[in-house]
Amino acid sequence: MILTVTLNAALDVTYRVPRLLPHTSHRVTGATERPGGKGVNVARVLAALGHQVTATGFAGGAVGAVVRELLAADPGVTDALVPCADTTRRTLAVVDEASGDTTQFNEPGPQITPAEWARFLTRYEELLAGARAVALCGSLPPGVPVGAYAVLVRTARAAGIPVLLDTSGEALRRGVAARPEMIKPNAAELAELTGSRDPLPATRDARRRGAHAVVTSLGPAGLLAATADGTWQAAPPRPLSGNPTGAGDSAVAGLLSALTEGLDWPARLTRAVALSAATVHAPAAGEFDPRTYEEVRGSVKVTAGQAG
Template identity: 45%
Template sequence: MILTVTLNAALDVTYQVPAVDWDGVNRVRAVHRRAGGKGVNVARVLAALGQDVLVSGLVGGPIGQAIEADLRAAGLPSALTGITADSRTTLAVSETPPTGPSGTPATPEGPEASGGRAEGGSRRTALFNEPGPEVTPGELADFTRCYTSLLSGADVVVISGSLPRGIPLDTYAALAAIAADRGVPAIVDADGEPLRHAPRGRPAVLKPNAEELARAVPGGTPAEGARALRDQGAESVVVSMGAAGLLAVTGEGTFRARMPYEVAGNPTGAGDSLVAGLALGLAESAPWPERLRRAAALGAAAVAAPVAGEFDRDVYADIHPQIIIT
C-alpha cells in the first residue's frame, strides 16, 4: 500500500472557459469540483494505475466534509484527521479555445470572443490557492499518532504539498524521519522552508521542480543544487524541469530523462502524476531508468488531462517509449 499525506487538503474547483476577459463577464463552459491537494492527486493517479492507496491528512468544517464525500465517491480509501477550522478551496481557471469539427481552434463568437484568448489551441491556466486553515498543536499531534500507526501497512509514503497555518516548517522532515525509522521510504514534494528542512528526515526521494530547487539552494546549477540536498541527508533528488524532462541525482549516479516533444495543456497536477510514478517505481524497486521514464511519461500525460489527478492514457502510451534516459 502507498500512503499519501496531505496536510493542506482542499476542495479543488476548476473552471474551463474559452477565454478570460479580466474586465468583463466570463461564461464558464464546465466546472469540476473534487477533493484535492497534492497527496490526493497522487493517490488518484496511483489508484488509476491499479495500486492500493490510502489518503491521510487534515480536514475540517463543511469544506472538509465535501472533501471526504468526494473521496468516498471516487473510491479512494482515507484515514483523515479532523480539525476545527475549515479546509481550503482552490480555484483553477483553465482557458481553452473551442475547437471546430476538424479539431482545429474555432473562432469564438459573441461576448466570449474578447480578451486574452490563447492562440493555436493551447491552454493557459491561472491558479488561486487559499492559504489553508489554522491547525493547533494538539491537532497536529493527533495526526502524527494516526500517521505513525498507518506506516505499519505502508510500502511507501508520499508527503507533499503546502503546509496549513500553525504547522512547524520542519514537519515534513519529522514525518519523513518517522517513516525512515520504521523502514518505510518517503518521497517529499515541497517548496520553500519545508523543502530546506526536508533532507534532515532522510527521505528516499526529494522532488522539487527547478524553480523550487533554485530557491532552496540558490546560486548553482540544478545538478549542484540536487547534490547539495543529498549531502544534507536525502537519498536521492529528482528535479522536474517541465518540457526539459527530469534530472535525478542518486546514490547510483546522475540520470537525465529527456522528453521527445512538449505536451500542451493544463500543467496543474503534472508534478503529482510524476510523483505517483516515482512512488510506484520505489514500491516495485524498479531500476532508476525505468522509474524515471514512467514518472516523466505520467507527468506529460497529466498535462493533457483537464483536471489534476488524471492523466491521458493515449499520451502516456505514446510518449513513454520515446523518452530518452542518459
C-alpha cells in the first residue's frame, strides 16, 4: 500500500460563470465538488494506476463529511482520515467561461488542536506499518506545528519507508532538513527554498539541503531531477494546452508509483511527465486522460546531464 498524507484536505469547488466582473453579482451556471488537497489528488491518481492507496490527514465538520463521502465513491482509495473538531476547508475555483481563466480562493483550513495532532501521529505510525512509500503533500492547517513534516519524514525513515515531500515555504525548508527520499518543488517553491531562480543550480542546492533526490517541475517544459545517480531532464514531446491544476500531483503519483515498482530514474521521470501531460489535457481539472498518458509516455524525451 502507498500512504498519502493530506493534513489540509479540502473540498474543491468549481464555479463556472459566463464572465467574471469584480464587484457585480454572478449567477453560477455550473457548480461541481471533488475531494481535494494535494495528497488526496495523488491518492486518486495512484488508485487509477492500479495501486493500493490509503489517504490520511484530517477531516472535520460538514465539509469534511462531504470530502469523505466523495472519497468513498473512489473504490481504489482507503479513507484513513483522522477526525478533527473544526471544519475542513474549501477551495473555490471560479472559471470565467469567456476567457477560460480561473480565479482561485483558498480557505486557510481547520484549527488543529494539540490533542488532534497527537492522535494523528499515532494513526500515522500505525499506517506506516503497512506502507511501501509515503507522500506528504500540501500546506499545513493552522495549529499543526511548522516542523510537522520533519517529524513525519523522520518517523517514516526510521521505519525504512521512502518519503516524497511536496510542500512549500517554511514547511518545506524544515522537512527537507529531515532528509526525505524526494522532494518535488515547482520553480517558485525551489526559488523560495534556495534563493536561486536558475533551475539546475537551485535543484542541486536543494539536494545539498537534505533531500536524496530533487525533482523540479518546469511546467510545460517537463521535469529536472538531481539524484545520487545523476541529473536528468525529461520533457513531453510537445507542449500540451489545457488546465495545469493537479499536474504536479500527477507527477508525484508517477514518481512514487514508479519508485515502488523498482523502476530507474529515466523510467520514473517518463511516467511522471506523461501523467502530468495527461492531467493538463484532461477535460476536468485534476483528472488525467488515459489516452494522452499512453500516447505521451512512449515519446517523453529524457536527457542525462552531469552527475548530481
